[in-house]
Amino acid sequence: MASVNFRLRSKANKNVAIKVYLSTGRNNLIELNTGFTINPKDWSDTTNRPKQNTDTNKQLFNELKKLDSYIFNNLNTDLSKGVLIDKFWLQNQINECFKRVEKIDSGLLKNHIQYIIDNANTRKIVGSPKIGISESRIKGYETFKKIIEDYEKKSLKKQIHLLDINKSFVDKFINWLINSKHYSKNYAGKQIDNLKTVCLDASKMEIQTNPYIKQIQGFTEPNDERFIVTLSFDELEQIRTCNKLTNEAHINARKWILIGCEIGQRGGDLLNITRENIRYKGGRMYLDLIQQKTKKSVTIGIINPHVIDILENEFPYKVSSQKLNEHIKKVCQLAEINEIVEGKKLNPNAKKENPESMRKIRGFYPKWELVTSHTFRRSFATNYYKKIPTAVLIGITGHSKESLFLDYINKSEDKDANADLFMQFYEQLNKDKAPELKVIKNGTND
Template sequence: MATIKFFLQSKKENAQIHVRVSVSREIVIRKSTGFVINSQQWSDKTGLPKQTGAENKSLRNSLNKLQTHLYEVLNDDLAKGVLINGNWLESQINACFNRIDKVDNNIFVNYIQYMIDNASTKETRGGKIGLSEGTIKNYRSFKKIIEEYEQYSKTKILFREINKSFTEKFKTWLLNERRYTVNYSGKQFEFIKTVCLDAQKNDIDVTVHSTTLQPFRQQDKDRYIHTLSLDELLQIYNTEMPTKHLKNVQKWILIGCFIGQRGGDLLSITPENIRENAKGLYIDVIQQKTGKNVTIGVMQDYVLDILKNDFPEPVSLNKINYHIGKVCEIAKINQKVEGYITNSETNQTELILLPKYNFITSHSFRRSFATNFYKIMPTPVIMGITGHSQENIFLKYINQRQDKDANADLFMSFFEKMNSNNEPQLKVVKRAQ
């Protein structure tokens, strides 16, 4: 049975009061309670202050309160398999008295906040300064998830404790307790690794496991990617929408599926981004995530008409995603397809067969563009527009296997075209004697 005792380590006038929690012979942890007392006022027999005055009585009540709190949470956490260590004990002392932890960047969540606070001066790839708003938003979401896990596990996460045991428990919590998707859970592992690598650069001790952590994702055979085909886009265009809001979303859907940009980049476009030259209409975009300058040529007649004569009103990405299913439902994009949804009653992710309009979101725009023009146009051209830097990542994005013959076919086509442009030449052939 666990025991909790208070003790002094000195005979000074202002001696620190410590607490010792003995869980077993192997697990004995000690921490300062944050209280001090004149050692002459301490009873070694009771392990508590002597009852000689109001101040000592108040102190004794505080220690009794802490002892009761520790017994309660200790039994509960032992049953849950929570790691009982010095960090756990310090957190429980602070929780008992509603104390605010001092800022210590050895604590994982504190360092995430440090990265957020210093986002404007953070150096990124390519020597650029400052994190994008999207990246900062992702770090805030990640910090919230870590804080929720700390509440669940009732412990503060330290860099030196991010080992295989921790990541396995964290993965189980993400997938089984929170019911996050495999891909979203795997993304949190990417953040763990990124934060730990950054902390290492600032001379914070981190584990080798945390800096070599491998993210995980859904297997290709289990992925369900939903896109709008060229025929379905024409179907959407030819459908009259009953309200102004739905008509506005309809226009953004059509533009989005023909310019291949992320949702935030799409909705930042204004008529000032559009220009015309002898070859047609171009849209110039600076991609928020990559910082790349991208120019997209638009050829589809009904999208050209929207851009030139009926440019959509500004709208938030949340509004797009709220109305997009209704637009597609009205346009009868109702082919039955498989996909994952979150059951609102059980909060579990389920694979289910539903009409396609249930699965179309703003994420479908860029994927639709890439999927519709894959193999129609050279892959590097499409990647230059979508902003993908590696072909293997691009192919995973549209759930396509690499075509080993594609480059050979392309070379042969160009070679045939090159030879067809050469005029035949007469050669003099000597007769054999």
């Protein structure tokens, strides 16, 4: 049977620390400082509590009584959930009971995440001579820290130390991300990638970590669970020629759709382009930009006459990604992009005050309901795949290798198609060459 009690470890004639010890049976005893002190002459060995001989000691008696109840209440709850009861759990109970500010501990997972955030502008970027991680990556770490804090508070009831991160911890964390938080498998997999990155970074700084961290592996959802929403060339023409757009915001959004599906960039990079990104060479238009996420310098040749006209004469004004996503859905609805397709859409009954309801639901919907600014980039890659050499497309989208590009558009490598494309270009290359004349010897010296 579990028990909570208090004691002093010294009889010195001065204030000494009051210890709390928790016994959960089978010789499992945990002892920590409560943060309170008392002179041993004011301590009762009979009750193991302060004597109530002064107002100060009466207050101290009540504080320990409060802590006793707080530990017992949470102990019963957490034991029923199978939560590990250890010194970290007990320390967390003491801190939460008295609303104490935690001391910085480099061994805590969330503290090392904060360390990375605080030093973001001087962090070395792997594979690059530059330093400083991107704003989007910083936001990713900030979100990851909130997820960890949520897991500590709602599930573990304790702080996570880097030494805690073993296989059992990772398995339970994945289960919580997918089955309790209802995150998509892709999003959950990214958080596991973040966990490994933070742990390895701490290990490089000689902070003690669990050896298992090197075996942590992220994951993505299976191809049969991925739903790639794209706009075909025919659908883009429907959008371009739609005469139902009267709202200025919708007309502006249509311009972004047509540009976005022709340049293959992420939404943030798309909305950041200006006329300054445009240059001309030999009468042709080029668009130069540096991708925010990868820091890659990309050049796109613009040849679609409608897009050239927009960029030269009707350049769209910038809007937020959120507003753009709202407007492009309306544009696609008015353009009758109504094909019923399978995909995932935010729960229509979701409430901001209930984060657990803010999840996407798999189903069949009119395509316009599923279109987002990310559809532009995927449409570009899908529409031009097998029409333009993959290496050229990768140079524009910024994918580091072909396998990632194919995974992005949910395609497997087609070796025959690659061979066909090679022969097509070879024939084109050699079609204008004159046949070579061969000299045949007639067997004489003439």
